[in-house]
Amino acid sequence: MERISIHQLFSLMFIFEVGSTTLFAIGIGAKEGAWIAILLGVLAGILIIYIFTYLQKAYPSKNFFEIITSILGKKLGFILAFLYVWQTIWSNSRNLREFSEMILMTSLPETPLIVIVSTFMLMSIFVLIKGVEVLARVSEIILPVLIFFLVVVFVLLYLSDVTDFNNLLPILGEGLFSLFETIPTVAMFPFGELYIFATYFQLVNKKEEIRKTGIKVVVISGVLLCITVVFDIAVLGVKYASISTIPFLEAIRLIRVKEIIANLDAIATMIIFFGGFFKMTIYMYGNVLMISSIVKSISRRVLIIIYGVFLVFFSLGFEPDYAYHHWMSTFDTNFYGVYFTHVIPILIFFLFLIKRKRSEFK
Amino acid sequence: MRRGREMFVVEFFKGILNGRGVFPSFLVISSWSFTLLLLVLILYNFLLYMFRVRYRNKRFTNGLVKKNKK
Numbered sequence: 001m002e003r004i005s006i007h008q009l010f011s012l013m014f015i016f017e018v019g020s021t022t023l024f025a026i027g028i029g030a031k032e033g034a035w036i037a038i039l040l041g042v043l044a045g046i047l048i049i050y051i052f053t054y055l056q057k058a059y060p061s062k063n064f065f066e067i068i069t070s071i072l073g074k075k076l077g078f079i080l081a082f083l084y085v086w087q088t089i090w091s092n093s094r095n096l097r098e099f100s101e102m103i104l105m106t107s108l109p110e111t112p113l114i115v116i117v118s119t120f121m122l123m124s125i126f127v128l129i130k131g132v133e134v135l136a137r138v139s140e141i142i143l144p145v146l147i148f149f150l151v152v153v154f155v156l157l158y159l160s161d162v163t164d165f166n167n168l169l170p171i172l173g174e175g176l177f178s179l180f181e182t183i184p185t186v187a188m189f190p191f192g193e194l195y196i197f198a199t200y201f202q203l204v205n206k207k208e209e210i211r212k213t214g215i216k217v218v219v220i221s222g223v224l225l226c227i228t229v230v231f232d233i234a235v236l237g238v239k240y241a242s243i244s245t246i247p248f249l250e251a252i253r254l255i256r257v258k259e260i261i262a263n264l265d266a267i268a269t270m271i272i273f274f275g276g277f278f279k280m281t282i283y284m285y286g287n288v289l290m291i292s293s294i295v296k297s298i299s300r301r302v303l304i305i306i307y308g309v310f311l312v313f314f315s316l317g318f319e320p321d322y323a324y325h326h327w328m329s330t331f332d333t334n335f336y337g338v339y340f341t342h343v344i345p346i347l348i349f350f351l352f353l354i355k356r357k358r359s360e361f362k
Numbered sequence: 363m364r365r366g367r368e369m370f371v372v373e374f375f376k377g378i379l380n381g382r383g384v385f386p387s388f389l390v391i392s393s394w395s396f397t398l399l400l401l402v403l404i405l406y407n408f409l410l411y412m413f414r415v416r417y418r419n420k421r422f423t424n425g426l427v428k429k430n431k432k
Contacts, residue, residue: 060427062425069421070424070425071422086385086389087389252417336393347400347404348400351403352403352406358416358417359417361418
């Protein structure tokens with residue numbers, strides 16, 4: 001059976017959280033209070049880690065699908081697993097399409113979209129056929145590189161004299177309503193998306209350390225996202241940061257230290273590439289694990305290939321363009337994303353507690 | 363009156379799902395329905411808990427780690 005170490009789980013979760021989300025101005029709906037929205041989103045992330053690790057601790061030998069069916073029964077559990085599979089397919093396709101479009105916009109404007117999507121997918125299929133351990137080991141190598149890039153960007157932005165921290169004032173100038181309105185979006189993207197790791201927990205060798213690692217990831221990535229959004233606002237201002245497609249890239253383009261260090265767009269492209277690849281591949285493998293526990297007759301390798309090919313065509317066909325993609329983002333997170341990542345897990349958790357209490361009656 | 367309420371629900375869904383596509387609409391309706399179903403299940407189980415009705419299900423207890431009682 002495939003196994004990943006606790007450090008590898010940390011690397012995978014961290015890249016999944018930070019790799020891609022740093023590019024966007026998360027929580028910008030709360031205007032100058034975006035960083036507060038992220039900090040509150042961290043609490044939602046901790047809650048989701050607590051719930052999933054609690055259920056995994058209660059059923060240490062079972063995978064996510066088996067845990068659901070144990071609590072809800074076979075029929076309801078199967079329906080919910082089926083819904084989770086479709087929700088993940090949707091998120092996975094959006095992810096694949098989003099990063100392919102970004103590569104197209106930033107580096108390869110003349111290349112057909114299908115070529116970029118297929119290249120991404122071929123790499124993911126190759127890595128996953130080699131096994132999840134390979135993906136985990138690669139994440140251990142990439143993680144320090146990614147953090148180094150981010151820290152370098154922060155330092156250079158500060159040295160470039162383009163930051164004006166007065167842009168962050170007035171804090172909560174739009175009132176508390178805009179802050180609370182933004183929290184469900186931040187809770188789901190990026191912190192709620194960690195639900196996919198519920199399918200990975202069974203592969204971890206030290207299960208007792210999963211919760212600690214998960215919470216560590218949520219807190220550290222939350223702080224890093226906070227710093228990113230602070231720099232986005234300080235450099236671009238709230239208005240431009242909120243309408244820009246990739247605010248972090250726009251900020252990086254303004255780096256100019258003594259006319260020597262400039263044109264660092266390649267760093268943003270690398271972050272897009274690493275972040276996109278890992279997020280998409282982690283989603284993909286998590287969903288394949290879920291499908292393979294429902295459909296046991298198909299081998300995992302075959303399932304990876306079928307799923308990958310399906311995802312390429314689905315991601316190209318389900319959205320007409322990037323404007324539609326952008327328009328759907330808030331709808332996706334607020335109208336059903338947050339149900340799959342927070343509401344349903346919390347309800348399952350309560351149902352589990354009541355049922356366990358009832359099973360202890362003499 | 364009842365028909366009016368039903369129409370309100372239809373109009374509400376038409377309003378929020380307009381132009382969103384089949385797949386997201388399916389996910390919205392299914393996630394909301396499932397949430398409602400879970401709420402009913404929780405309420406039902408809570409009532410049974412209040413009346414101290416024992417839950418017997420091998421699927422549920424199989425593999426379940428018992429709590430450490432101090």
